[in-house]
Amino acid sequence: MLDVGRISVTQACELLERGECAAEELVAAVVAAVRERDVGVGAYLWLDEEDGLRQARLADEARREGWRGRLLGIPIAVKDILNVRGHPCTCASKILRGYVAPYDATAIARLRAEGAIFLGRTNMDEFAMGSSTENSAFQITRNPWNQEFVPGGSSGGSAAAVAAGEALAALGTDTGGSIRQPAAFCGCVGLKPSYGRVSRYGLTAYASSLDQIGPLTRTVRDAALLLEIMAGGDPMDATSLNVPVPNYAAALKDDLKGLRLGLPREYFVAGVDAEVERCIREAIDTCQDLGAEIVDVSLPHTEYAIASYYIIATAEASANLARFDGVRYGFRAEGATDPLDMYCRTRAAGFGPEVKRRIILGTYVLSSGYYDAYYLSAQKVRTLIRRDFEKAFEVCDALLGPVSPTPAYRLGERVGDPLQMYLGDIFTVPANLAGICGLSVPCGMTASGLPVGLQVLGPAFGEEKILRVGHAFESARNGQGRGTGF
Numbered sequence: 283m284l285d286v287g288r289i290s291v292t293q294a295c296e297l298l299e300r301g302e303c304a305a306e307e308l309v310a311a312v313v314a315a316v317r318e319r320d321v322g323v324g325a326y327l328w329l330d331e332e333d334g335l336r337q338a339r340l341a342d343e344a345r346r347e348g349w350r351g352r353l354l355g356i357p358i359a360v361k362d363i364l365n366v367r368g369h370p371c372t373c374a375s376k377i378l379r380g381y382v383a384p385y386d387a388t389a390i391a392r393l394r395a396e397g398a399i400f401l402g403r404t405n406m407d408e409f410a411m412g413s414s415t416e417n418s419a420f421q422i423t424r425n426p427w428n429q430e431f432v433p434g435g436s437s438g439g440s441a442a443a444v445a446a447g448e449a450l451a452a453l454g455t456d457t458g459g460s461i462r463q464p465a466a467f468c469g470c471v472g473l474k475p476s477y478g479r480v481s482r483y484g485l486t487a488y489a490s491s492l493d494q495i496g497p498l499t500r501t502v503r504d505a506a507l508l509l510e511i512m513a514g515g516d517p518m519d520a521t522s523l524n525v526p527v528p529n530y531a532a533a534l535k536d537d538l539k540g541l542r543l544g545l546p547r548e549y550f551v552a553g554v555d556a557e558v559e560r561c562i563r564e565a566i567d568t569c570q571d572l573g574a575e576i577v578d579v580s581l582p583h584t585e586y587a588i589a590s591y592y593i594i595a596t597a598e599a600s601a602n603l604a605r606f607d608g609v610r611y612g613f614r615a616e617g618a619t620d621p622l623d624m625y626c627r628t629r630a631a632g633f634g635p636e637v638k639r640r641i642i643l644g645t646y647v648l649s650s651g652y653y654d655a656y657y658l659s660a661q662k663v664r665t666l667i668r669r670d671f672e673k674a675f676e677v678c679d680a681l682l683g684p685v686s687p688t689p690a691y692r693l694g695e696r697v698g699d700p701l702q703m704y705l706g707d708i709f710t711v712p713a714n715l716a717g718i719c720g721l722s723v724p725c726g727m728t729a730s731g732l733p734v735g736l737q738v739l740g741p742a743f744g745e746e747k748i749l750r751v752g753h754a755f756e757s758a759r760n761g762q763g764r765g766t767g768f
């Protein structure tokens with residue numbers, strides 16, 4: 283059977299086009315890989331084999347009739363936070379148990395219009411709050427490279443599915459690193475688009491000023507393709523921008539001549555794991571060999587990013603999650619005596635501990651008397667962080683650094699210590715606060731066999747640049763560092 287664990291979306295498209303494989307075989311191979319491996323990995327929350335095969339047969343039929351789409355017959359796994367019509371959407375929370383999405387998110391609709399197939403939902407931290415996927419209300423997901431380790435989060439199911447060969451590509455969301463960090467921990471490519479690049483319509487909101495949808499893939503070329511299809515303005519999301527979508531694939535070249543890449547001083551500090559630092563330094567050398575000019579830059583407000591992020595994200599979450607009250611969506615607690623009692627019981631039983639912690643924190647920082655001290659200050663810091671990046675991008679095209687200060691850690695190691703967990707987001711949250719784009723590309727392995735990710739940050743709507751850097755780097759390394767945990 284076809285080894286879906288090794289091929290990219292681009293290669294699968296070629297196989298389909300040449301008639302060397304049918305979409306039905308491709309979907310059957312994905313289902314077989316899930317059946318074989320997911321007992322251990324736990325990447326999926328839900329899979330509809332029958333409907334996946336039905337969509338595949340329709341794709342094969344459409345192809346025979348001469349219809350073409352850029353993703354005709356390609357199955358894509360979806361984080362359980364994005365609406366796919368007729369599929370459950372639980373956000374890995376008990377409070378959305380039983381909820382079935384009534385419509386397609388715009389990102390999904392655009393991929394579907396190109397022939398993509400949707401058959402599975404991937405695990406995540408509840409409402410995307412977390413960095414290890416251990417906050418899912420339903421199951422943990424294990425890192426395919428070493429099942430004692432976390433896959434990262436919150437899009438850990440999507441990253442693990444791609445790394446374990448249980449999906450060719452997957453969608454995730456990134457509010458503070460949730461695409462880039464699991465991609466780094468699992469050895470796949472993860473792209474967080476600039477704020478406003480991809481419509482958020484049909485995405486369950488966590489922090490609306492930070493959230494973005496993006497792809498997790500096996501190659502940078504695949505990420506470019508998926509982004510190109512999903513990107514662009516949407517009347518259903520007023521925060522999406524109507525900026526023309528470039529041909530991202532055309533920006534991919536094999537060298538980095540004429541590009542200036544900045545190394546933010548604050549991303550190379552004590553606290554970064556020695557093996558991560560070694561991999562990043564080697565990656566920088568590779569970029570230099572490819573013709574890039576390396577310059578030093580500074581992002582002086584980096585140290586305030588975590589504090590600012592965890593105030594703004596929780597404040598927005600406390601408002602966004604108010605809608606889960608037992609009236610309109612999913613779960614409702616039994617035995618209530620009046621409506622207020624029903625809301626309280628539903629939310630007490632429906633939300634997990636991390637989500638409750640954040641709703642309480644977010645409500646607190648927005649409350650009268652504390653608003654100025656916390657929320658308003660955090661917004662001011664956010665502006666300073668954005669300006670740091672604007673200044674840096676005056677002297678360079680993109681920035682290089684680690685995605686995470688450490689490789690994947692052991693299951694259970696941080697989940698009891700929220701502050702420790704939050705601090706791991708230090709290099710990813712600044713991009714969300716600033717609205718810029720970021721890419722995670724595999725750049726090596728630790729001695730114990732865990733992947734390390736190189737982060738490439740680019741200016742707002744500068745995805746062409748980071749994709750070019752990521753692709754040239756990946757080609758120079760022959761895709762080494764990437765692959766599957768099997």
Ligand code: GLN
Nearest residue numbers: 410412456457458459460
């Ligand atoms: N780890 C961060 C958080 O817990 C980011 C999560 C995300 O990007 N969704 O908020």
